Amino acid sequence: MSKKQFSPDDKASAEFFDAVPRRQYELIAPQVHDYLEASGEATNSLRRIVAFGGGLSWLLLLIEAGILSSFSVANILLGGSVFIVLVVGIFNFKKALVPTMTAAGGIFIVLVLLHTVQTVMYGHSNLSELRLGDYAALPAAIFVAARPRWTSISISVLGGSMLSAAFNYGFNWDFSLLVEMTNAVVITLPLCYVVMRMLKTAQQIDHGAQQTIRNAEVLATQTALVELEARFLSFIHDKVLAQLNAMRRGTIAINAETIAQSYSLEDVHLLHRLRAVDGVVSEILNAAREEYPAISVEVDFPTRGFDIPAEAASALVDAIRQAAKNIALHAPGVSAELRIKANWETEALFVKIKDHGSGFVLADIPSHRAGISLSILGRINQLAGGFATVTTAPGHGTEVDVQWKALQDTENNQLDEIPSIYQTMGYAELYRPLPALIVWFLILGISLLVDHAHPWFWIAGLAAAAITLVVLIEDETARLSLRNSMLVVLGIWSFYALAISSGAEDISRWPVNWFIPSATLMCVLLSVRFQPLMGLGSWLGCVLIGQVFSSFGWASTQLIWTASLPLILAILPGALLPMLVRKVSAGLPLLITTGRIRAARRALSAVEKEFIETTRTWLEERLGFLLVPGLNEADQKTGALLMELRLRDALRSPLFDQPAITAAVWQVRKRGVQVSLLDDLSGNGGSPVQDARIDTLQEKLLRALDELKQGDAITVRVFPPGRSTFGLMRITKAGSEQVEVERFY
Incomplete structure (x- = not known):
């Protein structure tokens, strides 16, 4: 950085008389601004969770169903978008996360609409092989995670989930279609609602974290500037003035080396005290x-x-x-x-x-x-x-x-004071009696799609489902208690065994048999209550129960483990989300604290660098006038004295540290006038106080200085708070005992 060379006698060098650098509270470290702009870890982390959990489950379901075994434009669009979402989520490409998730959900909805239009117009669709209704909840959740608002939920649930369920295998308006569409909504709507609430909460947490970090940065900046200013002014008093005094007396030579020592600022660096x-x-x-x-x-x-x-x-x-x-x-x-x-x-x-x-x-x-x-x-x-x-x-x-x-x-x-997960993620609205009753009626509707050879077992199965749902909504916490979780698992197993014992035969269309979708739905609800292992384990138990029944001659194809075990993929999203959310939420306080510490450190580093560079430059440019070519030794000593007095004025009289006053005082001192400036209002080294009367006093001081001659003396004082007199100006003319005194009130 090039330094200016000033001469106090050069009218073009008015900057020579600029005030001593002091703190500026508006200073905000650019590095911290960048950090704040890049923050948003909670929101980004939750989106990654949805991208990873939803994308992985979606991809596995496509592979298991053999949908990706053939190549077509629709298959490539569907599979490619899912794969990209999964990769972006795993490798944390922040800028690409929202666009890719939006695109994946949008592609699915477009395919559903095309499938619906073809089915309505022609009675069939070449997109039927995609089985869009089997996994509609996953792209819906991904789309809502990218755009967490009710509009996205409406598009996903109505335009995606319901239509895909209605036209999954053609379209026949009957009771079974109504039940299938209701089942799609009951699964998709709560999932999308929880995802939206999660993202809204994460955004609030990120906003709060940014505000906390910003406050820490501002606090650190102000603290640093107060400390740095105090150290800088102390450095001027203890070292610079001593150097100038020694130069004036001739005990230290005036050269580039001694001048450089005067603005080295080794002792100004910030230390936490x-x-x-x-x-x-x-x-x-x-x-x-x-x-x-x-x-x-x-x-x-x-x-x-x-x-x-x-x-x-x-x-x-x-x-x-x-x-x-x-x-x-x-x-x-x-x-x-x-x-x-x-x-x-x-x-x-x-x-x-x-x-x-x-x-x-x-x-x-x-x-x-x-x-x-x-x-x-x-x-x-x-x-x-x-x-x-x-x-x-x-x-x-x-x-x-x-x-x-x-x-x-x-x-x-x-x-x-951050709200609990139970409050912020929507559990308080979802796990309540009315939603549980809706789920039970859905299970009842699914059971009515098939005939039951043993109706008492059918009734007992419905009773077991009702008891299970009641226990499922018991605790007012995000995580269901271990006791209630075990009761829910036993309830699901009891329901599964009783439902199979009802003797319902398989049908050719959805749901094939009633116990499969009913049990998987309850397993998902258990997983989302922060019991993912219980949810997965309950379905594995159902698979084992079905295998036992199959070995005793029950004819349903859904009982064979090769048919029922892959359905664990439908439970996987509900199991992954709470596991990963818990890990993220557990680290949020540490994340906020770490961000606050980083911001404070960035602020301290940036402020110290900025302040020291500014003050060093200020000192170097002004002390450098002693080395201006053409100055003899006497002029250098006089300059050292004038600079010493000028800096002393700045330290003890901040009110008078104004360029016009400093320049006028410099010139009259140079021609032999004694000037004393006393500021008892601001205090030594303090920041100048704002008072309208100061302007009047400064204007009169400038006029008085312009009239003084060699041998005259002037003293200007601003009194401390509490005095009836604000300030005074005393002038003594050379060779005269008469003193002119003017008081300011």
């Missing part, structure tokens, strides 16, 4: 007693200590010092108490200072009286984890409460 709470308490006590020695003290200190950030400790000490100073100034001689309590469990420090003076009306304090508004309320309430109040009334004294509490406690409480 923590203060032990016992040391902070001691400083608070000392500050209060220095300002008001008669104050009584009560300290409640824990057996275990904790650390407080240095900036928080400094703010607490300064606030109590100001409060004690106010007592000495406005209520001298009254009794006053200071109470300090530290809590190591919550890492909090509470300080209360109370006097029994006359009190006052808080709202009547003039705006320029900054003691309470800035030093106490303003500084503490802007502090991360800080809180301050002032309570007073005429005749009731004044009480100042300040406290600091570790920020992570608040953040952890916010994380704990």
Whole structure:
């Protein structure tokens, strides 16, 4: 980076008199912006779960049915889209995930519509071999995961699931068709609803995580800038001024090497500083007693200590010092108490200072009286984890409460307030009596499609299904309890055995026999209640029960394990989703915490780099004027003195660190005028205070400087808060004892 070379005598070098760099709270690290834009891990992870679980199950069902054994445009589109979704989900191609999932679901819906139109117009369709109704719930869930809204659910359920079920093997409007369409909706609608709620919840979590990370970044930025500014100003005071003083006195040569040492900034780099709470308490006590020695003290200190950030400790000490100073100034001689309590469990420090003076009306304090508004309320309430109040009334004294509490406690409480999975994923709406009753009526409708040789077993099977569904909706948690899960498994097995014993014969169309879809539906419902192994195990038990019945002569083709075992693929999506969701949700608090830490680190690194580079450049460009060609040794020493005075003004008088004032002061000092600038309002090294009267004072100062001659002297002072006089300007002419004084109110 090229550096400018200034000369204070060059009118074109007005930037030479720019103010000392100070913190800018609007600074946001670009790296953190990029990080926030790239975040969204919860949403992306859940989409990957749906892509992987749904895509894998969908692909396995296509392979098992032999649909991909032949090559056609429809087969290639269907199989290719599923395969791409699976690959994108496995390898986490974030930008491609939503488009590919949308395309896969869209291709399926288009094929269903084409199949429906051909069947209605011609009575048959060349897409019948795709058996679109056998796996409609999977593309529907994938499509909703990509577009989580009710419109997507309507398109998927009505346009995909119902039509594919209605026209799966042709179209005959009868009771069996109504039952098959209802079965498709009962399976697809809850699945799509849960997926939509999952994605909505994930988006809320990501939004909350981004806000938490952004807050951490802003907090880290502000903390870093406060610390860096303090270190930079200390560096100027301790090293740069000493260097310039030595150059002026001739003890250090003025050359490129010594100038470079003055802006090296080795000691400005940011370090995390923590203060032990016992040391902070001691400083608070000392500050209060220095300002008001008669104050009584009560300290409640824990057996275990904790650390407080240095900036928080400094703010607490300064606030109590100001409060004690106010007592000495406005209520001298009254009794006053200071109470300090530290809590190591919550890492909090509470300080209360109370006097029994006359009190006052808080709202009547003039705006320029900054003691309470800035030093106490303003500084503490802007502090991360800080809180301050002032309570007073005429005749009731004044009480100042300040406290600091570790920020992570608040953040952890916010994380704990994240709604449960049972609430956010829609279980509270799905696993209720009415949906369970609908499922039972669906099982009843499926059973009516076949004839039963032993009706009492049919009735007993329906009763077992009813009891199973009742137990299934018992717990108000996402995960069904182990006890109820075991009861559900026993209920499914009992239902399966009783349904087979009813003696129903196979039919030529869906559902072939009633116990297969009914049992698989209950297994899926159990799996989704965060009992995936129980759900899969219950179907394996059904397969074993069917094999036993088959060995005793029951004739249904669905009892043979080669026919019933592949149906476990229909249960697999319901089993995979809760398993993977649990892993993701368990890691979300850690994910948010990690993101917060990363953002803070990025902010600290970026802010430190930006601030140090800016301040180093500022110092290098201004100290470099001492090396301007043509300056003799005397001019260099004079320049070192002027720069030393200029920097001292910047440190102790921020209100006057304005380019026009700095340039005017530089010129009059160069011609032998003594100038003293005193800013007691901002405080040493503090940021300039905003006050309309400052502009008036600065304008008059500039006019006065323009009239001063060699040997004259001028002192300008802005008083601290609480004084009746805002500031004054004193001018002494050379060779005259007369002093001109102008006061500002």
